[in-house]
Amino acid sequence: MTEIKHGLPSGMESAAAQLYWEAFGGKLGKLLGPSQRGERFFCETINRSSIIAATQDGELLGIVAFKSDGEGFSRAGVKDLFRHYGIGAIWRLIPLAMLERSSAADTLQMDGVCVSASARGKGVGSALFDALFTYAHERDYRYITLDVIDTNPRAKALYERLGFEATKTEGTSFLKPLLGFSYATKMRRAL
Known part of the structure; x- marks a missing residue:
């Protein structure tokens, strides 16, 4: 049986970092890779506020961040x-800043959803989104x-x-070879 929890429990940092990297390593690999380094980076800097399925x-x-x-x-x-990438952090700052997102006070900004390969197609993603919608609604977010x-x-x-x-599309311009994608589409859902 799947349980939905608010907040990442202690001891799950490595599993969460691994799952996040599995989902987003293709997008972040050139910036934060190789895989072991990227996973270690996320493991040591993880924000526990995610909603998880376990x-x-x-x-x-699964995780919805x-x-x-x-x-x-x-x-x-x-x-x-700098602690994780040394002097190499310098060239990473601008592309990472381009990936950074913020939102209005009435809007909850998602930072990724990922479901383990073994749990796909079993309703885990839907349960995570339902929990996220409830979380946002209870905190009076509009979007x-x-x-x-x-x-x-x-x-x-x-x-x-x-x-x-x-609602909007942003191109990656000259950073496409580094980021591995041409554009990102911002999407919004009213609550």
Whole structure:
């Protein structure tokens, strides 16, 4: 049976970082890779405010991350980048800043959703979104926003089925070779 929990329990940091990297390593790999380094970075800078899905015996099945107090899935700052990447943090700052998102006070900004391969197609993603919608509604948000990249049309189709609508598209310009995608579409769902 799947349990939905608010907040990442202690001891699940590594599993959460691994799952997040599995979902977003293709997008973040050139900036924060290789894989082991990226996973370690997220493990050590994780923001516990995510909503998670887990089995009763503690296997992590999925995560929906969102901005909380200005921090998304990771609470990393410039010092953390330098601690993990040394002088190489300098060239990472601008592209990472381009990926950073903020939202109006009445809007909850998502920072990613990921479901383990073994749990896909079993309702885990739907349960996570239901929990996120409830969380946002209880805190009087009027909207939820997210960004989806052009190389992930399946995710965009899912978000549209959940009631999200495209509001804006931003190109990656000269950073496309580094980021691996041409544009991101901002989507919004009214609550």
